[in-house]
Amino acid sequence: xxxxxxxxxxxxxxxxxACALECATRGMRTAVIEGKGIGSGATAxxxxxxxxxxxSPAQMAxxxxxxxxxxxxxxxxxxxVEYDPCGTLWVASDEEEMxxxxxxxxxxxxxxxxxxxxxxxxxxxxxxxxxxxLAGALLVPxxxxxxxxxxxxxxxxxxxxxxxxxxxxRALSAKAGKVRLDDGTExxxxxxxxxxxxxxxxxxxxxxxxxxKGHLVITDRYPGFVRHQLVELGYLKSAHxxxxxxxxxxxxxxxxxxxxxxxxxxxxxxHPEVDTQILTSMIDRARWFLPEIGALSAIRVWTGFxxxxxxxxxxxxxxxxxxxxxxxxxxxxxxxxxSLGTASILADHLQGIATKIPIEPYLPARFEKSVAHA
Amino acid sequence: MNxxxxxxxxxxxxxxxxxxxxxxxxxxxxxxxxxxxxxxGQIWRSGTPAGAEARKWLARLDTSSVxxxxxxxxxxxxxxxxxxxxxxxxxxxxxxxxxILATGARERFLPFPGWTIPNVMGAGGLDAMVRGxxxxxxxxxxxxxxxxxxxAVAAHLARRGAKIVAVCEQAPLRRFVPFAAYLLREPxxxxxxxxxxxxxxGTRFYTGCWPIAATGKEKLESxxxxxSGKNWEVRCDYLACGYHLVxxxxxxxxxxxxxxxxxxxxxxxxxxxxxxxxCAGEPTSIGGVELALLEGKIAGLxxxxxxxxxxxxxxxxxxRLRFVHALRSATxxxxxxxxxxxxxTLVCRCEDVSYGALRxxxxxxxxKLQTRCGMGPCQGRICGAATEFLFGxxxxxxxxxxxxxxxxxxxxxxxxxxxxxxxPGDKNTVADTSTGTPKExx
Amino acid sequence: xxxxxxxxxxxxxxxxxxxxxGTTVAAAILMTxxxxxxxxxxxxxxxxxxxxxxxxCRATIDGAPHQRTCQILCAQDMEVHTL
Numbered sequence: 020x021x022x023x024x025x026x027x028x029x030x031x032x033x034x035x036x037a038c039a040l041e042c043a044t045r046g047m048r049t050a051v052i053e054g055k056g057i058g059s060g061a062t063a064x065x066x067x068x069x070x071x072x073x074x075s076p077a078q079m080a081x082x083x084x085x086x087x088x089x090x091x092x093x094x095x096x097x098x099x100v101e102y103d104p105c106g107t108l109w110v111a112s113d114e115e116e117m118x119x120x121x122x123x124x125x126x127x128x129x130x131x132x133x134x135x136x137x138x139x140x141x142x143x144x145x146x147x148x149x150x151x152x153l154a155g156a157l158l159v160p161x162x163x164x165x166x167x168x169x170x171x172x173x174x175x176x177x178x179x180x181x182x183x184x185x186x187x188x189r190a191l192s193a194k195a196g197k198v199r200l201d202d203g204t205e206x207x208x209x210x211x212x213x214x215x216x217x218x219x220x221x222x223x224x225x226x227x228x229x230x231x232k233g234h235l236v237i238t239d240r241y242p243g244f245v246r247h248q249l250v251e252l253g254y255l256k257s258a259h260x261x262x263x264x265x266x267x268x269x270x271x272x273x274x275x276x277x278x279x280x281x282x283x284x285x286x287x288x289x290h291p292e293v294d295t296q297i298l299t300s301m302i303d304r305a306r307w308f309l310p311e312i313g314a315l316s317a318i319r320v321w322t323g324f325x326x327x328x329x330x331x332x333x334x335x336x337x338x339x340x341x342x343x344x345x346x347x348x349x350x351x352x353x354x355x356x357x358s359l360g361t362a363s364i365l366a367d368h369l370q371g372i373a374t375k376i377p378i379e380p381y382l383p384a385r386f387e388k389s390v391a392h393a
Numbered sequence: 394m395n396x397x398x399x400x401x402x403x404x405x406x407x408x409x410x411x412x413x414x415x416x417x418x419x420x421x422x423x424x425x426x427x428x429x430x431x432x433x434g435q436i437w438r439s440g441t442p443a444g445a446e447a448r449k450w451l452a453r454l455d456t457s458s459v460x461x462x463x464x465x466x467x468x469x470x471x472x473x474x475x476x477x478x479x480x481x482x483x484x485x486x487x488x489x490x491x492x493i494l495a496t497g498a499r500e501r502f503l504p505f506p507g508w509t510i511p512n513v514m515g516a517g518g519l520d521a522m523v524r525g526x527x528x529x530x531x532x533x534x535x536x537x538x539x540x541x542x543x544x545a546v547a548a549h550l551a552r553r554g555a556k557i558v559a560v561c562e563q564a565p566l567r568r569f570v571p572f573a574a575y576l577l578r579e580p581x582x583x584x585x586x587x588x589x590x591x592x593x594x595g596t597r598f599y600t601g602c603w604p605i606a607a608t609g610k611e612k613l614e615s616x617x618x619x620x621s622g623k624n625w626e627v628r629c630d631y632l633a634c635g636y637h638l639v640x641x642x643x644x645x646x647x648x649x650x651x652x653x654x655x656x657x658x659x660x661x662x663x664x665x666x667x668x669x670x671x672c673a674g675e676p677t678s679i680g681g682v683e684l685a686l687l688e689g690k691i692a693g694l695x696x697x698x699x700x701x702x703x704x705x706x707x708x709x710x711x712x713r714l715r716f717v718h719a720l721r722s723a724t725x726x727x728x729x730x731x732x733x734x735x736x737x738t739l740v741c742r743c744e745d746v747s748y749g750a751l752r753x754x755x756x757x758x759x760x761k762l763q764t765r766c767g768m769g770p771c772q773g774r775i776c777g778a779a780t781e782f783l784f785g786x787x788x789x790x791x792x793x794x795x796x797x798x799x800x801x802x803x804x805x806x807x808x809x810x811x812x813x814x815x816x817p818g819d820k821n822t823v824a825d826t827s828t829g830t831p832k833e834x835x
Numbered sequence: 836x837x838x839x840x841x842x843x844x845x846x847x848x849x850x851x852x853x854x855x856x857g858t859t860v861a862a863a864i865l866m867t868x869x870x871x872x873x874x875x876x877x878x879x880x881x882x883x884x885x886x887x888x889x890x891x892c893r894a895t896i897d898g899a900p901h902q903r904t905c906q907i908l909c910a911q912d913m914e915v916h917t918l
Contacts, residue, residue, distance in 0.1 A: 056759045063762055099764075168762040187755075236807065239770055239901045240875075275875070280804070293796055295471055299808025306805065313805030316901050318770050320796055320807060428887065430859075430908050435886055439857070499888055511870050511881030521885030525905060526858030527865055611870065611879055641888075742883070743890060745876040770890040770901070775883070801890075801901075 024050045026369065027198050027208040029190045029222060032062040033167055033358040034347050035214030036174035041362035043181035045370065050206055051175065052198065054189030058171030061216035061354060064233055064323015066271055066281050067170070068248050069163040069356045070107055073126055077332055077380030082353060083130060084376050085360030086161060092359065099169040101274040107162035108137070108146065108247040110268070110308065111154040116252040120157040127159065134159050148244055148309050164248055164271055167355050174358075193222045196343040210369055212345045213338075217324035219348040223338070227386045228349050230324040232288040234298055235281050239316040242276035251308065264288075266301040268308045278315060280305050282352075291322050327351040328386075335361050335381035336368055345369070346383050398424040398460070400696050401476060401489035403467055403644060406434020407682050408674025409495030410450050411689025413459045416493070416697035423459045423697075424487060426478055428466035428800075434497050435517055436545075436682055438524040446682065462487070468806060469797035470647045473667075477797070477806070484806035491669045491696040494645050494657070495689060498675035500542075500635035501778040503726075504740050504748065505733035507607030512631050516546045519633035523553060530554030535616050535627055537561040537604045537634040539724045541681060546633055547596065557596040558627055561618055563636070563730065565601040568723040605733055607632055636726060639778050640676040643799040661707045662700045663692040671696050680717040687713060731783050740783070741776040743769020748783070757786040770801050845913040860904035860915055861885075861892045869917050871904060 026042050028035045031053035042049045069089050073079045089102075096102045111117045120136055127134045135158040137145060142156045179185060188200040193213060198206040213219050220226045251268035269282040283297045298320065306313045328334060328349040338344040345368075347361050364374040364381075402413045405427035417423040425432070431439040432454060437447040454461075462478065469477035476487045500515040507513065514522065516538055523529045534555045536547045539562055547557045602620035607613055615628045640656055651658045651666035657676045659665050665672050673688035674680075680688075687710050694703040734740065736749030746766040754760035757767070757780060766780070767773035780786050798807065844853050845860075847867050854863050861882050864871050870879035871892050882892040887906040895916040896902040904915070 056756065056762065059758060059762055172763055236804065237768075238804065239801065241900070295808055302804060302808050313803060314899075315804050316770070316801045317798060317804045317807055318801045319768070319772065320798065429906060499884060499886065502883065509874070509878060509880060511879055514882060515884050518883055518885035518889075522859070522862060522865070522882055522905065525885070526855060526862035612881070742874065742880070745874050745878070770893075771888060774888045 022048075022207070023196075024048050024206055024208040026050075026210045026212060027052065027193075027206050028212045028214055028347075029193055029198065030060070030214040030216060030219075030348075031057045031171065031175050031185065032060050032214065032216045032354070033058060033065075033171040033174065034216065034350060034354055034361055035212070036171045036178065037358040037362035038212055038214055038347050038365055039178035039183050040174045040181070041366040042369070043178045043183040045366055047366075047369070049178065049183040050186060050208070051178065051183060052186045052188065052190045052200065052206075054187065054201065057175055058168035060218060061323060061325045061350075062167045062171050064217075064235070064321075064325060065167050065352070065355045066235065066269065066279055067101075067165045067167045067355050068107070068269075068271060069165065070248070070250075070353075071127070071132055071159060071162065072353060072356075073123060074331060075380075078353070079126075079130060080376045081333075081357050081360050081381070083132060084363070085357045086163075088359035088363065089163065089165075089356075090161065093163070096165070096170070097173060099166070100173055101166040101169070102163060103165070103272075103274045104161070104163040105272060106158055106160040106247045108142070108249050109157040109159070110142070110149070110249055110251050111156055112251065112253070112308075113154055117154045119252050120155060123157050132159065132161060146245060146247065146249065148311055149249070150308055150310055153308075158247070162248060164273070165355070166273070170355070190222060194341050194344060208343065210345055211343050212347050212365065214347040216348060216350075216354070217326045219326055219346070223344075223346075226334075226346075226348075227328055228326045228334075229286055229328075230289070231327040231351060232283070232285040232291075232294075232322055232324055233281065233352075234283040234293065234301055234320065234322050235279060236298075236302070236317050236320050237273075238278040238280070239318055240276035241278060241315055244278055244312075244315070245270055245272045245309070247272070249308065251304075264297060266297060266304050268304045270305060270309065270312070277318075278312070280312070280317075284352075286327075291324075293320050293322060325351050325354065330385075333357065333361060333381055334383045335365055336378055336383055339384045339387050396424060396460070396462075396485070397488045398422050398490070400424070400491045400493060400693075401426065401487055402493045402495060402693075403427075403476070404434065404495035404497050404674070405429070405432035405454075405461075405463070406495060406497045406674060406685065407437060407447075407450065408497070408685035408689040408692075409434070409493070410454050411686045412493045412495055412671075412673050412693035412696075413689075414450065414453045414457050415690045415693030417457045417459045419697040421697045423457075424462060424489070425454075425459050426462040426465050426467065426476070426487065428464065430464060432461070432463060435521060438521050446686075450686070466800050467644055468800050468802040470644065471797075471809075473669075479800075479802050479806045484803065491671070492648070493671045493673060493692050493696055494648070494650075494665075494676060495672075495674045495685075495692075496641040496644055496676055498638035498640045498679055499774060500538075501637050501639045501782070502634075502775055503636050503730050503733065503779055503782065504738050505605055505607070506735055506738050507609070507613075508634075509739055509742060510607050510609050510613050511611065512609070512613035513607050514631065514633055515635040516542050516633040517635060517638075519631055520546045520549060523550060529631075532556065532630040533558050533628060534631045534633060535559050535561070535604070535618070535629045537563075537602075537616075537618075537632065538636045539563045539726065540635075540637050541720065542635065542638065550633070551596070558629055559597045559599060559618065561599045561602040561604065561620075562724070563601070563603045563727050564724040569600070572719060572723045601727075603727070603730065603733075604632060604634055636730070637721075637724070638675060638679045640679065642676055643795055645672060645676055646795040647797065647799055661691075661710075662695040662703055663688055664695065678714060678717060679721065680713060684710070684713045684717060726782065734783070740779055741766035741769065743771050743775075746776075751780065752784065760786070772801075843909060843911040845909050845911065845915060847915045848917055854909050856909075858909050860894065860896060860902070860907045860909055860913070863909050864894060864904060864915060864917060871917055873918065
């Protein structure tokens with residue numbers, strides 16, 4: 020077969036599927052390669068929290084842009100995606116964290132994101148099961164949650180409707196315009212996009228990505244136990260750490276009424292087994308904020324790996340060492356949120372048109388010096 | 394708060410009771426943990442005039458020195474030597490030197506239109522409910538599915554005054570003919586068979602027959618049966634239907650025992666592939682009470698005093714196994730049972746996922762992620778066996794690494810309990826003694 | 836020690852129910868004619884497995900939801916709600 024695809028996307032997780040839809044929508048002949056199952060990798064390890072994060076201006080720009088795209092898409096999402104615009108409550112447990120609330124409030128306001136600052140009393144009313152008293156919280160009503168594997172499947176299905184093609188095989192190599200699959204098929208492509216998530220490095224050794232392991236717990240149905248995604252402001256402190264294991268309070272109401280409990284981050288953990296120490300810390304943290312959560316019935320505990328970069332920004336754009344190769348990976352804990360924004364600016368870039376937000380902060384070339392020896 | 398045991402037995406059905414009693418005779422400290430309100434497992438579930446065998450063993454248990462933990466369910470095996478258990482109020486770690494898994498079996502349910510209507514239950518399911526106080530006298534009952542459980546359930550319910558309208562065994566009669574010759578070589582079994590028949594007088598027996606639909610508004614009103622291409626409807630109050638027992642393997646898998654052909658691999662002494670861990674009863678092969686008692690004795694003796702004491706029981710066990718395997722082959726499931734579900738028939742009852750939604754997926758994991766099948770509290774215990782038969786998907790057990798909690802547990806029981814002190818012994822390793830194939834697995 | 840009576844009284848959906856000691860909560864609920872549970876798509880459901888693994892028998896006992904009633908014995912003054 021000597022047809023040349025306009026773009027071959029490796030990985031049908033949420034990022035790969037979003038890229039596939041964006042490319043197919045713009046008329047590019049698109050193929051998607053997925054050997055393990057749609058949305059079954061890093062996507063299934065995510066909480067499905069669509070959230071604006073302000074760790075850096077670039078992170079803020081991408082998450083904000085993406086969140087709007089999700090809002091625009093939300094009315095088309097089928098029920099099984101469980102999209103719920105429940106908003107986020109950034110919870111402050113002391114006055115120092117309340118300062119952070121005020122800082123964030125001002126920053127978000129200047130970026131056009133409306134928020135509301137809750138004092139101790141208002142927070143207790145908004146979330147009766149939280150311990151009292153807490154200092155307060157920042158409510159971000161435009162944040163939402165969804166169920167990632169079905170979201171990825173929806174995006175991919177829409178791409179397939181627009182004539183994208185899915186190859187349910189594993190890619191063994193992807194370079195210089197050629198993608199070889201494990202059944203011997205060879206695809207020729209003008210552009211290859213590696214959206215392999217936690218497995219992206221398999222096809223591209225030397226990628227500046229490290230796997231970060233996370234734990235999640237899901238409970239039986241307790242509708243109304245929590246009403247917003249609840250995240251402690253200390254989360255940002257733990258997210259700042261690049262090297263050590265950490266846990267943070269991060270609890271989500273699912274549309275089913277189940278409660279999803281996170282979150283944890285570990286580097287240097289290669290095995291998927293549940294880490295008892297980490298799990299205990301994570302549960303302890305959740306029980307501190309929500310004292311009654313201990314009595315809920317936990318149905319399942321699982322772990323997953325996400326791809327993290329050294330500067331906590333994803334890799335979106337051309338890979339310097341191969342003209343045909345592009346990256347859309349390294350999203351760590353923001354893959355669900357930024358999948359749509361990633362797809363949009365990547366497709367813009369592929370078409371050589373101006374990206375809606377600057378792509379420079381995410382370009383893989385920023386690591387060029389450090390990967391030269393890879 | 395921990396408890397320390399020389400030998401810890403999980404499951405207080407016949408196998409577990411026999412193991413615990415046999416082990417405790419040696420003077421070792423033996424613990425028996427079980428999540429039911431009372432010992433007996435399923436087949437000896439309390440609330441019934443128990444048979445002589447059951448009474449004997451329960452009495453032995455009562456007079457033994459076995460430390461009983463009734464009403465505790467196992468949720469985790471954090472490391473070799475430690476079992477985590479949870480009751481309604483509390484969570485604790487049990488420390489053991491040797492472990493005997495007697496976790497029994499559960500019924501396999503195959504979906505058909507109307508199988509989710511209230512009062513459609515498993516065969517063992519209705520039996521258990523009746524033992525738990527559900528009135529059955531004067532009620533019309535259809536018993537269906539496959540296996541020796543059907544006759545036992547029909548007989549028991551009939552003795553309680555139920556009107557057993559029909560017993561429908563899906564295997565055709567001709568399969569039982571060579572089996573009948575076996576029965577004659579095993580007089581005890583033949584007498585059991587006769588006893589069952591007399592207890593269920595007035596009942597119609599069908600082979601090559603199965604329920605194809607259940608109907609009723611708020612609860613069951615009638616069942617459609619099919620046999621040789623003919624259907625007919627039977628009014629009834631309850632349908633007790635189950636297609637074989639399948640072993641409860643979750644704990645064995647979590648502990649790291651090798652699973653072969655859907656059962657825990659053991660040698661003649663019921664030692665699993667993990668040193669110090671034994672398995673007895675249904676998880677080694679579905680063999681009913683006699684085999685469970687035998688295996689319990691073997692495992693209990695082997696764990697407590699050593700294998701020599703159990704030697705003389707080995708050949709007895711092998712004979713039983715041959716019988717049991719013959720019966721299982723005779724009742725292999727008819728492929729037509731795959732066609733009973735329609736597009737809208739539910740397969741996953743926890744999350745209400747239909748057959749139509751499932752059949753477009755290629756694997757258990759795919760189906761689970763995309764449809765939520767198996768994500769409910771039963772964690773695939775009910776729908777997993779069905780999808781394995783319907784679609785040929787690798788069982789839920791094999792595909793998704795079994796992770797704690799193996800049973801829904803309180804959030805506060807996850808991780809390390811508050812006042813826990815670690816059990817002594819090596820922190821990390823789970824020793825594996827399998828240097829080759831076990832002497833005999835079946 | 837005084838003998839325990841053979842019967843006890845509990846409440847199921849705010850109605851008094853008398854059962855023999857040793858009766859499971861699931862049986863007690865069925866005796867009132869109510870389904871034990873409503874499924875996630877609104878179907879009435881009753882117990883299936885009778886041994887605590889199907890979770891179809893879940894009901895709220897003394898304020899605690901998701902209790903597997905086939906594994907729990909009735910107790911005097913227990914309050915059971917199915918909805």
